[in-house]
Amino acid sequence: MKAVHFGAGNIGRGFVGLLLHEAGYEVVFSDVADALITSLQQADSYTVRTVGATPGEVVVDGFSAINSTQDPQAVTEAIASADVVTTAVGANILKFVAPNIAAGIAARPEGAPRVAVMACENAINATDLLEHEIRANYQGDDLDSKALFANTAVDRIVPVQASDAGIDVTVEDFYEWAVERPPFDGQEPKIPGVTWVDDLGPYIERKLFTVNTGHATAAWHGWAAGHATIADSVADEAVQEKVRAVLKETSALLVAKHGFAPETQQAYAEKCLGRFANPYLPDPVERVGRSPLRKLSRHDRIISPAAELAERGMGTDALVGALAAALAFTPEGDPEVDSLQEILRSQDADQATTTITGLEAGHPLFAAVREKVASRQADL
Structure with a gap:
């Protein structure tokens, strides 16, 4: 073979x-x-x-x-x-x-x-x-x-x-x-x-919206807190709480959309947190958080679950907070970081929100994301 x-x-x-x-x-x-x-x-x-x-x-x-x-x-x-x-x-x-x-x-x-x-x-x-x-x-x-x-x-x-x-x-x-x-x-x-x-769909989204969403969230918030690795980041109670809040939101979507048993999804999310904390995996936050434009795109790990939650009238505060951390994630050496910051500097808040996330102005998630975009632009 x-x-x-x-x-x-x-x-x-x-x-x-x-x-x-x-x-x-x-x-x-x-x-x-x-x-x-x-x-x-x-x-x-x-x-x-x-x-x-x-x-x-x-x-x-x-x-x-x-x-x-x-x-x-x-x-x-x-x-x-x-x-x-x-x-x-x-x-x-x-x-x-x-x-x-x-x-x-x-x-x-x-x-x-x-x-x-x-x-x-x-x-x-x-x-x-x-x-x-x-x-x-x-x-x-x-x-x-x-x-x-x-x-x-x-x-x-x-x-x-x-x-x-x-x-x-x-x-x-x-x-x-x-x-x-x-x-x-x-x-x-x-x-x-x-x-x-x-049916692979539920498995793909469970992994993407739990592992990838949680991993990126830990990287962006961890970098903001001055941590070098993912394990260090989730050892920080403040960062870990932000990651848990994101996983609570994505878990709610996965349960509502795919019918995962709440206790099964909770156990899966906890297992992922344990994996992030593995001290034998010195994974740099700059590596995990890299390529923020791709990771903030319409059908990736942050905007995709947040958009579906917003469409269902469910909470998105933690996911939008992860997006805000990604907008302020500025390590050197990542072309997507440079491109993202240039979009924020050169476009108005409405246009930048759509360019970065693919969301249109009428979407129920748009206003919350636009607020974070405008806030980041005010800091530049």
């Missing part, structure tokens, strides 16, 4: 690639980072170390690596004979890997089993985004007979790695990889660690 995985970074090696390796797949990593690909090509193995309540180590071997920029034909050939194609590149990069995947699918021999394509990104229905781009690049009318597309929800915290880690990866001991079952028509691949679900 063969799996081609796009994105040989820490998530690719320490989560998706690891689980595929443990399932018995020959893993082919594809990436554009030449130094990383060269290191993988020169190595026989790498080690994934888990930290937390159940620490351990797993050696990953039997893999190969391709620079997709330098050798696209090798990527095409790998996909042509693969059983699974996965990605962990970031949702905004999917459009760049789609042409390679389309070419590989087109090269598959007639009659071969369909290759399963799964985008493992921090985005709602990322595989749908990837499929759209693949269809736009596909030559031929046989795509549906050669590939299937399944959305996934992935969850594992991978902190900044030690400077001398090389290609070894340290990850938290918790993970979740949920994959929608229906596209496989009863022929799901055997991947231990995958949770197969009939």
Whole structure:
């Protein structure tokens, strides 16, 4: 069995690639980072170390690596004979890997089993985004007979790695990889660690609105309080209370929208807080809080749940407070931070609110967000 995985970074090696390796797949990593690909090509193995309540180590071997920029034909050939194609590149990069995947699918021999394509990104229905781009690049009318597309929800915290880690990866001991079952028509691949679900939507939103929302909230409020890491931030009672308040709001939405039992969602939120507090994951607040424009966009972790809550007439004060902290999050070296601050300086409050969040003036959340935008503009 063969799996081609796009994105040989820490998530690719320490989560998706690891689980595929443990399932018995020959893993082919594809990436554009030449130094990383060269290191993988020169190595026989790498080690994934888990930290937390159940620490351990797993050696990953039997893999190969391709620079997709330098050798696209090798990527095409790998996909042509693969059983699974996965990605962990970031949702905004999917459009760049789609042409390679389309070419590989087109090269598959007639009659071969369909290759399963799964985008493992921090985005709602990322595989749908990837499929759209693949269809736009596909030559031929046989795509549906050669590939299937399944959305996934992935969850594992991978902190900044030690400077001398090389290609070894340290990850938290918790993970979740949920994959929608229906596209496989009863022929799901055997991947231990995958949770197969009939309806992925609730799992995607539960993860995004709990883990990602809470993580970003801890980063932005923690940075404002002068903390260096997420663990330090949630150890601060004032910051932790803000994170708990946000998770109370998103939990209320998840219970109302998807029917999660309140006690089940509460336990999930508490588990996430415990993960954030893991002292063995020295995750910098600047890393977790980075890319604020993406994270404040209309369908991401803050505005999406807040908008739905507002539409239902439910409370959003904590989420709007997290947005306010993001507007004042100004570490150096993040182009999105610079862009966000330029929007705040150059546009009036109404226009900036729409530019940053995608909210229109008539939306029930707009006024509360506009107030925070105007307040931040007054400080600039």
